[in-house]
Amino acid sequence: MALPTLRIIGFIIGIFLITLACGMLLPILTLVIYGRINEIDSFIWAGTITLCAGLALVLPGRPEHVHLRPRDMYMLTTASWLVVCVFAALPLNFLQDLSYTDAFFETMSGITTTGSTVVSGLDRASPGVLMWRSMLHWLGGIGFIGMAVAILPLLRVGGMRLFQTESSDWSEKVMPRSHMVAKYIVGIYIGFTLLGILAFHMAGMNWFDAINHSMSAISTGGFSTSDASLGKFSESSHWVAVVLMLLGGLPFTLYVATLRGDRMALFKDHQVHGFLLMLAVVCLLFSVWLWMSSKHDYLDALRLVTVNVVSVVTTTGLVVSDYSLWGGFAVMVFFYLTFVGGCSGSTSGGLKIFRFQIAYVLLKANLNQLIHPRAVIKQQYNGYPLDEEIVRSILTFSFFYTITIGVIALGLSMLGLDLITALSGAATAVCNVGVGLGPIIGPAGNFAPLPDAAKWMLSIGMLLGRLEIITVLVLLTPAFWKH
Amino acid sequence: MALPTLRIIGFIIGIFLITLACGMLLPILTLVIYGRINEIDSFIWAGTITLCAGLALVLPGRPEHVHLRPRDMYMLTTASWLVVCVFAALPLNFLQDLSYTDAFFETMSGITTTGSTVVSGLDRASPGVLMWRSMLHWLGGIGFIGMAVAILPLLRVGGMRLFQTESSDWSEKVMPRSHMVAKYIVGIYIGFTLLGILAFHMAGMNWFDAINHSMSAISTGGFSTSDASLGKFSESSHWVAVVLMLLGGLPFTLYVATLRGDRMALFKDHQVHGFLLMLAVVCLLFSVWLWMSSKHDYLDALRLVTVNVVSVVTTTGLVVSDYSLWGGFAVMVFFYLTFVGGCSGSTSGGLKIFRFQIAYVLLKANLNQLIHPRAVIKQQYNGYPLDEEIVRSILTFSFFYTITIGVIALGLSMLGLDLITALSGAATAVCNVGVGLGPIIGPAGNFAPLPDAAKWMLSIGMLLGRLEIITVLVLLTPAFWKH
Ligand SMILES: [K+]
Ligand SMILES: [K+]
Numbered sequence: 015m016a017l018p019t020l021r022i023i024g025f026i027i028g029i030f031l032i033t034l035a036c037g038m039l040l041p042i043l044t045l046v047i048y049g050r051i052n053e054i055d056s057f058i059w060a061g062t063i064t065l066c067a068g069l070a071l072v073l074p075g076r077p078e079h080v081h082l083r084p085r086d087m088y089m090l091t092t093a094s095w096l097v098v099c100v101f102a103a104l105p106l107n108f109l110q111d112l113s114y115t116d117a118f119f120e121t122m123s124g125i126t127t128t129g130s131t132v133v134s135g136l137d138r139a140s141p142g143v144l145m146w147r148s149m150l151h152w153l154g155g156i157g158f159i160g161m162a163v164a165i166l167p168l169l170r171v172g173g174m175r176l177f178q179t180e181s182s183d184w185s186e187k188v189m190p191r192s193h194m195v196a197k198y199i200v201g202i203y204i205g206f207t208l209l210g211i212l213a214f215h216m217a218g219m220n221w222f223d224a225i226n227h228s229m230s231a232i233s234t235g236g237f238s239t240s241d242a243s244l245g246k247f248s249e250s251s252h253w254v255a256v257v258l259m260l261l262g263g264l265p266f267t268l269y270v271a272t273l274r275g276d277r278m279a280l281f282k283d284h285q286v287h288g289f290l291l292m293l294a295v296v297c298l299l300f301s302v303w304l305w306m307s308s309k310h311d312y313l314d315a316l317r318l319v320t321v322n323v324v325s326v327v328t329t330t331g332l333v334v335s336d337y338s339l340w341g342g343f344a345v346m347v348f349f350y351l352t353f354v355g356g357c358s359g360s361t362s363g364g365l366k367i368f369r370f371q372i373a374y375v376l377l378k379a380n381l382n383q384l385i386h387p388r389a390v391i392k393q394q395y396n397g398y399p400l401d402e403e404i405v406r407s408i409l410t411f412s413f414f415y416t417i418t419i420g421v422i423a424l425g426l427s428m429l430g431l432d433l434i435t436a437l438s439g440a441a442t443a444v445c446n447v448g449v450g451l452g453p454i455i456g457p458a459g460n461f462a463p464l465p466d467a468a469k470w471m472l473s474i475g476m477l478l479g480r481l482e483i484i485t486v487l488v489l490l491t492p493a494f495w496k497h
Numbered sequence: 498m499a500l501p502t503l504r505i506i507g508f509i510i511g512i513f514l515i516t517l518a519c520g521m522l523l524p525i526l527t528l529v530i531y532g533r534i535n536e537i538d539s540f541i542w543a544g545t546i547t548l549c550a551g552l553a554l555v556l557p558g559r560p561e562h563v564h565l566r567p568r569d570m571y572m573l574t575t576a577s578w579l580v581v582c583v584f585a586a587l588p589l590n591f592l593q594d595l596s597y598t599d600a601f602f603e604t605m606s607g608i609t610t611t612g613s614t615v616v617s618g619l620d621r622a623s624p625g626v627l628m629w630r631s632m633l634h635w636l637g638g639i640g641f642i643g644m645a646v647a648i649l650p651l652l653r654v655g656g657m658r659l660f661q662t663e664s665s666d667w668s669e670k671v672m673p674r675s676h677m678v679a680k681y682i683v684g685i686y687i688g689f690t691l692l693g694i695l696a697f698h699m700a701g702m703n704w705f706d707a708i709n710h711s712m713s714a715i716s717t718g719g720f721s722t723s724d725a726s727l728g729k730f731s732e733s734s735h736w737v738a739v740v741l742m743l744l745g746g747l748p749f750t751l752y753v754a755t756l757r758g759d760r761m762a763l764f765k766d767h768q769v770h771g772f773l774l775m776l777a778v779v780c781l782l783f784s785v786w787l788w789m790s791s792k793h794d795y796l797d798a799l800r801l802v803t804v805n806v807v808s809v810v811t812t813t814g815l816v817v818s819d820y821s822l823w824g825g826f827a828v829m830v831f832f833y834l835t836f837v838g839g840c841s842g843s844t845s846g847g848l849k850i851f852r853f854q855i856a857y858v859l860l861k862a863n864l865n866q867l868i869h870p871r872a873v874i875k876q877q878y879n880g881y882p883l884d885e886e887i888v889r890s891i892l893t894f895s896f897f898y899t900i901t902i903g904v905i906a907l908g909l910s911m912l913g914l915d916l917i918t919a920l921s922g923a924a925t926a927v928c929n930v931g932v933g934l935g936p937i938i939g940p941a942g943n944f945a946p947l948p949d950a951a952k953w954m955l956s957i958g959m960l961l962g963r964l965e966i967i968t969v970l971v972l973l974t975p976a977f978w979k980h
Contacts (some may be wrong), residue, residue, distance in 0.1 A: 085868050169867065342914060342915050342919065343910045343913075345916055346906065346907055346910035346916055347907070349916065350903065376889065378974075380893040381893070381970065381974050382976045384571075384652065384967065385568050385971060385976050386976070387567060402885050402888075406859065407863060410863040414860065424826075424829055424833070427826045431825060433832065433917055433934070434916055436825065487864065488868060493865050493868050494868055
């Protein structure tokens with residue numbers, strides 16, 4: 015890799031580190047408000063180190079006339095997330111009695127908006143730590159949207175080229191140039207967060223809980239300020255969480271288009287239809303099942319099911335009750351839902367709705383082709399033709415997704431974990447959901463008891479999942495390093 | 498569907514039924530030899546009914562000048578297996594105290610060479626029943642090879658077009674016309690079975706056990722004459738089983754080519770390389786693991802691992818010890834191995850080696866393409882170009898395979914089965930392996946305790962798996978029934 019390329023990658027990472035250091039002001043402010051001055055040190059140290067590192071990378075200046083090739087973008091993307099995570103783990107490592115492994119796991123879980131936690135006793139934890147965890151979600155969420163909108167389509171990873179905004183049929187009026195899109199998206203993200211804070215507060219949370227849960231829900235992150243997660247709070251706050259998680263799971267580019275005048279942008283999008291329809295059907299059927307097989311009245315069953323299902327499908331992982339106690343069928347349903355994910359261009363992880371829809375289009379066409387071998391069958395999704403490149407990249411993506419989960423699960427089982435913990439743990443990490451199954455890492459559990467090696471494996475899984483696997487795998491091929 | 502088409506489908510099914518009725522002579526002969534005359538009735542009744550049904554379909558004669566279209570072939574294939582299974586279940590239903598559900602399950606498990614059993618107390622079971630179960634495997638095995646060689650490539654199901662013998666580079670000398678191929682394959686199949694009987698007998702089995710296990714192993718079926726399966730027999734018989742299962746898991750067309758003078762046919766085939774290499778690596782590493790983590794000496798560990806691994810990968814399901822007692826890692830490994838399967842053109846089920854190899858070629862090419870977006874990357878497998886149709890059909894196949902297992906597992910969990918039993922039960926049925934995981938259907942278990950509904954679901958799964966899913970699914974599309 016040429017020096018100017020490295021310098022530009024360093025420059026961009028430097029900007030991220032400076033942003034991160036600024037983000038540390040929020041927990042510092044929180045600690046000041048709560049009068050926990052003795053805990054401020056760690057954040058100041060961590061912030062100073064991060065700021066210095068950032069400045070060291072930015073000050074030499076951005077080399078001009080350097081064009082990043084796709085291969086440089088892969089390096090940039092993976093390196094950014096990794097370096098940011100290393101620095102973002104510092105406050106937790108300095109402050110809490112967390113080992114660096116635990117701090118790194120918690121931080122990776124935060125910025126990838128996975129939300130698996132190794133911190134127990136959340137209800138008594140330092141407000142600075144709680145705020146920093148939420149901040150990691152919030153920054154990670156907006157970072158991921160930016161990556162999904164601006165970088166992944168260019169890299170043609172996992173069929174994301176479909177969402178290349180430049181090649182879309184939106185006129186420039188509705189979908190402005192990329193730096194404008196970025197400003198809109200950040201504005202909308204902040205707007206939703208503020209509305210969420212207000213709504214959670216009106217639903218009975220104190221301001222601190224409202225701020226944390228709003229940041230956690232809109233980023234589909236899943237960290238909470240209580241070991242009981244949403245279960246500690248009022249029933250109306252559960253519905254607020256549902257709305258926020260849904261907002262976080264929809265494509266942010268469509269909000270931009272809506273604001274710019276295309277009022278129907280959200281309503282005519284196939285992915286949004288599929289997402290909402292699927293959720294409605296699953297919640298309805300599943301709540302009827304729970305109502306009939308338990309002592310809950312119907313509205314109660316509907317609420318419990320909706321919060322948990324929306325939480326898992328949007329890959330948030332805030333829970334309202336231990337659904338693993340609902341029996342084998344429920345466990346199986348939640349295991350499957352772990353993989354689904356929200357819409358592309360949102361903060362959600364998972365396989366994502368559009369890939370299932372494209373698979374459906376392809377499979378239907380393929381079955382018809384078998385019956386009419388000579389017919390020419392048009393294959394479209396959301397108005398775009400599905401060419402061979404998209405088919406192959408979705409095939410590649412799905413295969414590596416499965417392989418990654420399989421390999422991590424195998425690794426976990428080698429450490430002595432049982433099949434359900436290993437499989438669901440690997441899946442929940444790679445899909446960035448954050449809640450597993452079984453007594454250890456289930457809805458009522460915590461990732462702290464896992465061996466250190468398992469935490470590192472899961473951290474790698476979270477990162478791979480967040481970067482849509484392929485972005486990282488490309489770096490591991492011999493072809494990448496040959497020139 | 499036109500009347501002449503129906504008549505020709507009926508004619509072919511009639512021939513299968515007559516063959517089946519002739520097959521019932523073997524258990525009758527067995528019962529005569531064992532002097533169990535009182536049990537002969539059921540086979541005579543079942544044989545007579547089957548023969549009459551067969552004759553009724555054949556006697557009107559085969560309509561001439563009727564050409565079967567692909568859509569008729571789908572109907573023929575699915576109907577044949579289903580009708581044959583309905584009649585083949587009669588003796589078990591008449592003779593044993595088995596309900597029709599149990600008899601149907603056992604028979605479907607037999608002819609699909611799955612080998613899951615609901616009969617317990619095998620060591621004391623009627624020799625007629627045991628012989629009929631082995632006969633089901635043996636007929637099902639050769640039937641499947643025939644289907645895989647002659648029909649599936651024409652139907653272009655799941656990438657099988659790669660194995661269309663007519664379009665291959667074999668000269669007519671090496672690969673003769675299809676009716677000749679059929680004769681060769683049947684001859685080789687009979688030859689291997691006879692050699693297997695001899696070898697098992699020399700390894701200490703009595704002739705009856707040797708005959709049953711040879712039929713069960715070469716067809717990669719898995720029924721045994723003992724509840725302890727191979728565990729009851731000598732160590733040398735385990736190695737005989739390994740060789741027979743491997744022979745059953747290799748492509749029978751390559752044996753034909755070898756016999757016809759292409760001595761290197763087996764050795765230059767990519768699928769065979771991949772299959773044997775994979776098995777060697779897995780057995781070696783896994784046996785070292787077992788040796789280090791248990792009290793077995795190395796040769797013992799190697800034998801136990803090799804028999805069980807070869808058994809699961811070739812989708813035989815004969816077991817030599819309860820590997821689920823080896824701990825979480827072993828359970829996970831065997832869960833994964835359930836999906837692998839043997840070679841195409843063999844008696845094995847599962848996803849099959851060539852699909853993994855093609856996936857590997859495609860994934861490697863796709864990663865390289867991401868790094869060099871403008872390069873033209875050639876994609877070949879075993880010397881054949883991988884065109885878009887093959888890629889799409891493999892994508893369709895893998896997706897529906899996963900979906901089928903997922904749906905059946907969900908259904909099983911609705912009946913109250915736990916996640917491991919439900920997932921492994923669905924997988925073992927669809928992959929035609931026959932051994933699941935967990936206390937109920939694991940290596941030491943038996944499918945009898947499952948509820949009737951579960952047995953029907955699993956029976957459907959076995960049939961779907963055996964017919965490579967798509968062959969059946971096509972029948973369920975509206976397009977199939979429209980004209
Ligand atoms: K999450
Ligand atoms: K089998």
